[in-house]
Amino acid sequence: MADHLLEVRNLSVEFHTAAGVVHAVRDISYYLDRGETLAILGESGSGKSVSSSAIMNLIDMPPGRISSGQILLDGIDLMTMSPQARREVNGRRIAMIFQDPLSHLNPVYTVGWQIREALTTHGSSTAEAASEALRLLRRVGIPDPEPSMGKYPHEFSGGQRQRVMIAMALALRPDLLIADEPTTALDVTVQAEVLALLKELQRETGMAVLIITHDLGVVSEIADRVVVMEKGELVEAGTVREVYKNPRHPYTRKLIAAAPGKGEMHQPDAAGAPVLSVGDVRKSYGGFEALKGVSFDLMAGETMAIVGESGSGKSTLARVLLRLDEPDAGSALWKGRDLFQLSPADLYKLRRDLQMVFQDPTQSLNPRMTVFQLVSEAWVIHPGIVPKAKWRERVAELLIQVGLQPDHMPRYPHQFSGGQRQRIAIARALALEPQLIICDEAVSALDVSVQAQVIALLDKLRREMGIAFIFIAHDLPVVRDFADHVMVMQKGKVVEQGTVREIFGSPRQEYTRALLAAGLDPDPDVQAANRAARLARAS
């Protein structure tokens, strides 16, 4: 049975926690051959990362325990090996890259040192390691590889850091590379480059790649086969095309259906007076110009999406509009009054009109307050909206409105899932009956299926209550489903703005086209065509 490079057989892993035994993965089996790419697809809590941690012996025991199963590498069970032999496998035969390269690289050593260590740990001489590390850095496309060897992780961009991780992982030409959400923290264009690099290196070395992801687009771009996991169980396996075209398990169908970017695009009314009119906003931090003159109009009850990659200034714009940061210049007319000129007292009153929903509800909800306290707190700060006797009734209404239950009121945020927490944050924003809600990456931290539900909720609020949204996002398919107007930003400037149909249908600017082209389509056929088109354009 030594046919496969890697075979995971009937693996079960459990964690013994204070709350009881958690069965992280239950009796899962999959295999992987040389030169092949297998994706493990799943949402948070599905256990998709657990089996790879077991392969790498990275599970802390206790609290973890491998209760059954085998992990065969070329037919030899890793779990019966001596600790020394097991350690030799790591790095030499199997290597791994992770989601967030900044925290996974040691901040106090140079990248050259860290790559050399991968080699010297497994017996290379110092001189060999030095020249090989340089070759690797050059191979993964780090600019100025020689001086870069002496630089520290914080001196590189996110994409470059992931390239460094890849160089380090591939130092000893492993037979298997495990990539755990390798591009999730990266911008779309950078994601496309990193995935392309992985594919190239795979062709060069013939290694197998095990990629763990929540993103159907990544699966369709890079994988040959896919296994789908839900709540610790493996529910479906097959080639990427099979699984996408003929999903058998209801969960897989749900995942595919939830993938954003397929619905009918909005068609905003042409007429209407702007409720918010932003003119030439500028903001610098030290010598860095974060916003270089941004202008746009937002109509009542419409959604303006602001898209752009990291460093484009989109979050700064949100902070400045709410005057969480003071702008250097420009104006923002809200129903005729300039938000930037308001006195603190006037601004305070106006806050109830303008609310914000943040990216990470785990951090933006005070963990020591109940849902009732979180939602009703706004009425303590802005008295006169709801009489105190009616607070419970109104909180219950709001919770129902965002798809929660009135009996959730006495609970604390940690008792909810990520999607439910974001609903609480939305209910809190709604408590003040705002006319504009600014969502800063409000759905990016959520699982795909949950993302779709939250977007549907926001759209319902827009339609029923006439709330206008400024929707800041890096994820274009989500924007496509939700926005009326889209503004594309790059390096503090507006590159292009128009209706959602204009931007997605006929983008005028090269940058917008590049952004759209870098996006990954969950349909493997569409993605293959996109890739071919991109290569044709590049050559």
Place this chain on the structure above:
Amino acid sequence: MLSFIRKRAIASLISLVGLIVMVFFLSRLTGDPAALFLPVEASAEMKEQFREIHGLNDPLMVQFGRYVGDILTGDLGQSLRKARPALDVVLEAFVWTLWLAVITMTLVTVAAIVVGSLAAFRSGGFFDRFSSMVSLIGASVPDFWLAIVAIVVFSIQLAWLPTSGTGSIHHWILPISVLFVRPFGIIVQVVRGSMISALSSAYVKTARAKGVKSGPIIFIHALRNAMLPVITVIGDQAASLLNGAVIIETIFGFPGVGKLMIDSILQRDFNVVLAAILVTAVAIFLMNLLIDLTYALLDPRIRH
């Protein structure tokens, strides 16, 4: 890196100048220096004469100028009791304290890092529990009590070591051992906590995925990151030793700056007291600079 050093040095220098100014004005603001410096029973003529000799009748700014000039030329006045320059008296004692502090803190640092790291590596294990108990006791035991018990046991009952004074290497053993206990207890706890979080960090996971052995993972990958908070605490503890471990030096009759300060205060030898304050202040400023430099050496993110 150079500009970082310059910035830190200038910041330290400003604090030092502030301290020098404060020492002067405190000795003037708390009343008539003549009353402060002379015994209570001194006569009015004696006080007037004292003012005359030391120029205390001059305007305050003139006095201040003279004081600064004296400091810059290294003249901190005469010791009244020893009839020698106060600075010489203080420096002589300070060298003893410095040796005591350096030897003690070196031993403490090495021991605490090894014990704390190993405890963190198998946290919850036997060694961890044992070292936690020992370090907790060490951090809580009053040092004067420990000093007296140590003298009773090792000097009087067992007669292995001298009770006090200096002269041979044996005289150092008890003071160093007693001074070792508290900083060791405190620093072990800090190292352990800091190492536990460093060992569960993402970069340690990467190192394990690379196949790095446990030794380098603890002492190369995790320790350097874990040292940053530890360095701060080491600095605090070292500062309290440099100030002169007043009680321990007194108990062991150790001729350090702490004992000198107490003796000088009791003898109203104020020039020596002021010189001692200035010398220990300079020493502590230099040490803080050293700590900042160590920070920068350990963490490249601080350098940039």
